[in-house]
Amino acid sequence: MKPPNTLNPTSDKDREITDVVLRDGTRLGSFIRRRVRDTAEADDILQDVFHDLVQAYHLPAPIEQVSAWLFRVARNRIIDRFRKKKELSLGEFGDADDIDDEYRLDLALPAPEEGPEAQYARTVLLDELQQALDELPENQREVFIAHELEGVSFKEMAAQSGVAVNTLLARKRYAVLYLRSRLQEIYDDFDM
Secondary structure, eight states: OOOTTOOOHHHHHHHHHHHHHHHHHHHHHHHHHHHOOOHHHHHHHHHHHHHHHHHHHTSSSOOSSHHHHHHHHHHHHHHHHHHHTTOEEOOOOOOTTOOSGGGOOOOEEOOGGGOHHHHHHHHHHHHHHHHHHHHSOHHHHHHHIIIIITOOOHHHHHHHHOOOHHHHHHHHHHHHHHHHHHHHHHHHHHTO
16 A cells, blocks of 8 residues: 555656646647648657657656757757658748748758768768857857747747847847858858
8 A cells, every 4th residue: 555645656757748748749849840841741750759758758867958858859850851861951940930031041951871972061061050150149049049949939039038029030130141151151162
């Protein structure tokens, strides 16, 4: 017989997982669907991410920032799917509240399977992107990463930070312009 105040750790974890799915499921699904055109494939990725969440929740070490973890796993799953198809396009990281293409960074990476030159170009582009991100002013970098990589909308950012949507749009625009100029030199070098 159990003592009356003992919690069932399995049901607590199940409840936590349910809370995470309810809290982040819609936003995560939108994040994936904006990057994967095929609805069935997007749904598969979403299911895979939630499966990974369940598996991770049953490990002894807890996940620190669950929402960030989910979006990172989703992004990695999307990249893996595109790699398998020999097409990797990270240029669809827009959002419904983007005004036009000047707020988007279209980054097309060659698939690693395309040979040694493609692998080298990919490595150089990703290294250059990381360096360029590090060079951005902090407020521009934060907006760019939150919107492009974590799928946070400008409205959500504005509500969280108290910064006006137009200011956030401007910060992202400046970040995109800078990143485009930095990466264009690499694209030109590789004749992409």
